[in-house]
Amino acid sequence: MKTDHTKARTGCGFYSAKPHARSCSRPFIQKSRSLLAAALLSSAAFSCGCAGFVAGQNTNPPPPTYTISGTISPSAGGSGATVTLSGTGSATSTANSSGAYSFTGLANGSYTVTPSHSGYTFSPASQNATVNGADVTGLNFTATAQTNTFSISGTITPTAGGSGATVTLSGAATATTTVNSSGAYTFIGLANGTYAITPSHTGYTFSPTSQNATVNGANVTGINFTATASATFSISGAVTTSGAALSGAAVALTGPAAANTTTNSSGNYTFAGLGNGTYTVTPSNTGYSFTPANQSVTINAANQTGVNFTATVTQSHTVALSWIASVTTTVTGYNVYRSTTSGSGYVRINSSPVTLLNYTDSTVANSTTYFYVATAVDSNGLESSFSTQATAVIP
Incomplete structure (x- = not known):
């Protein structure tokens, strides 16, 4: 019997002797065992040199990972807060007793960090972070305790x-x-x-x-x-003049409510829909004075009637003035002055020089005495001295 040494290919591309047993004499068998031992040692050496390859494993180092970290302050709001990571990866973390949190083992990418804690709001509400070959630190938040508020509600029917x-x-x-x-x-x-x-x-x-x-x-x-x-009430009355009705007179109401009305053909007026309170009623009409000038009326759960007024015609007075023309040929107009004091305190009452030889003063008041003078004005605006004073007595 002879031994056939064949070659077996190892995983590294090397070959080792592999005996194939056959019938042989004992001396040859001993020799074959020695050769086999040497071959096995040689094969073991080759195998150990490339064990990773032989096992079919990738020996490249794993990719690096990074960390996102920050703090939530104050610690009363940060401690125990839940921090959520989303984006390229997702995770949750709980802030420690100092309010610090961290996410580890993160790959490069974009993330969003959002804190939450019952009874607190956070500023900002969330933050974005980009991991790009380095740890991201200082992603901090401020916690503010929420003040619970409530409501009061109801209906009105x-x-x-x-x-x-x-x-x-x-x-x-x-x-x-x-x-x-x-x-x-x-x-x-x-x-x-x-x-x-x-x-x-x-x-x-x-x-x-x-x-x-x-x-x-x-x-x-x-x-x-x-x-x-609410129950409402009214104020009513009449306005007369010399015993006759005065129609068209204006009547104003002020107080808790305000309104305006006019007397009808019978001289009567009414304010309706008024609540309790004190009001003032005031009549007016051009060319008339009223007695009384106004009245205070109090409503106390009842209508108020007979709030009457008497109107008196107000006489209108005017003063007609005239003068003799100046003999100066350059005179272009005249000014008229008035005073309530004889000989002084004159005030001009015409807005521009009067070109006629007369003027009517319609702004006089009853029971007043007025004193008038006139001046002549030439084309250069020069004014003469006062004329002789004239007097008008208004009844």
Whole structure:
């Protein structure tokens, strides 16, 4: 028997002797064992030199990874906060007791970091970070404790009295709101505390007139009111002159409500739809004075009648002035002066030189005495001295 040494290819491209056993004499077998041992040692050496290749493994180093980190302050809001990573990769992390957080093992790419913590808001709400061959640090946030707020709400019925009503809040906070078309109102953003709610609407009364509400960790609802149309009243009277009706006279009302009206052909006037309160009634008409000049009237759950006035014709007076022409040929006009003091205090009453030899003063007052003088004005604007004084007595 002889031994056939064949070659077996190893994974590294080397060859080693591989015996093929056949029948042989013992001495040859011993020799073959020695050769086999040498061949195995040689094969082992080759195999150990390229074990990774032989095993079919990639020996390239893994790609590098990086970290995104930051801090949430103050630590009271940061400690225990959840920080979410999204983008090229996603993960969550919990900020430690100092408010610090980090995401490790990140590949290059774009990420968004978003903190959250019950009872807190964050500024900014989130931040973007780009990993590009280096760690990203200093991605910090500020936590602000949320203040829980609540609301007070209710309705005013019927909607005719509720819609458009004003509701006032006082107490732990103050505010006003307007009731919507359904009669509903709401005050929001309220802290715990005691409040008073009071509705108002012209022409309506409310039941109850006001309500208290206590906010204690929850919204308060059902603070409702009932609106009732208020009773209204009137003020009326007449205006006469010399015992006869004065029609067309203007009458003004001021006070809790304001209005204007005119006397009818019988001299009568009326203001209707008025609530309780004190009003002032004032008549007027060109060419008349009134007695009294006005009247104060108080409505207290009843109509007020007989608020009458007497009109007196106011006489209108004028003063007609005339003078003799100046003998100076360069005179182009005249100025007229007036005073209520004889011999002094004259004030010009014409706006531009008078080219005629007369002038009518229609701005005089009753029971007043006036003193007049005139001057001549030439083409150069030079003015003469005063003329002789004239006197007019207005009754």
